[in-house]
Amino acid sequence: MPMPLHRRALLAAPLLLSPLARAGAAEAFPERAISVVSGYAPGGVTDITSRAVAERMGQALSVPMVVENRAGAATAVANTAVAQARPDGYTLLMGTSTLAINPALQPSLTPKEPMRELAPIGMVFRTAFVLHVHPSVPAKTTAELIAWCRSNPGKLNFGSSGTGAVNHLALALFAQRAGIEVTHIPYKGGAPALLDLRAGRIGAMFQAVLEALPSLREGGTRGLAISSAERSALLPELPPVAEAVPGFDVVFWQGLFAPAGTPEPVLARLGGALTTATGDAALRARMAEHGVVITTGDAAALRQTLAAETTLWGELIRTANIRPD
Structure with missing residues (x-):
């Protein structure tokens, strides 16, 4: 028997309203504290920079941004926690060069495909x-x-x-x-x-x-x-x-990521706050004293950096037969 028209409309209504509801949630973002996960122990330059940038972003977003240190397994503990988190913008990763290194050096570590499992927000620093x-x-x-x-x-x-x-x-x-x-x-x-x-x-x-x-x-x-x-x-x-060696350019970098599937409006809101933070002259001067060059770069720049270094380090690790201890 064909389904009555009014019933089909009622069943379809949630599907029609769902994108609107998601858009509304994105517009209200953020409504609570945001967790920023770091794969490094407290006290080092990476941690100091993460906290300084998160604090400035929190000011721009009018919510606390709390750095959580989850060291271990060549940063894979932190990377995996964020890759598997709910993609709502409330759990972020201060990812680093290890995202480009681990897939070739230690292929058993997760996330196995950072390019697919994480959404870039923007660059943070180079040193x-x-x-x-x-x-x-x-x-x-x-x-x-x-x-x-x-x-x-x-x-x-x-x-x-x-x-x-x-x-x-x-x-x-x-x-x-x-x-x-x-x-x-x-x-x-x-x-x-x-x-x-x-x-x-x-x-x-x-x-x-x-x-x-x-x-x-x-x-x-x-x-x-x-x-x-x-x-x-x-x-x-x-x-x-x-x-002396043309084209040589090696740095340790850090960028901000969200879980893949995070709504674009949320990523854009976070990206705007990150741009505000990395463009702050006082913050840049303070981090320069630690040998850190704060970098203003959008999601496309971070995606390009991760892609280029995944290729560079992957080829080097394989051709030089580099194996973890």
């Missing part, structure tokens, strides 16, 4: 690494270091804060593009690696700017270059590695 060496290394420029390594293949012990860390991948990319052979010595963090670099037990390292600054200023190590395409405000005398 470069300093290429510095022990004073006994006979090189005062990147070009001289490359020349010495070519004449002494495998003799330079090159440290990192751990296998698969961004500064390790910077080293691997540097060696590949410069056509040199070095010996990688991984550590559990940048601090113990720096101690051995100062002691001469390793000869070189790409290190976070703030970690390297005291040693550089005391003369314990010698700075050769900066890993980003542009110079660092804290070390303006150091040229980019790219002057």
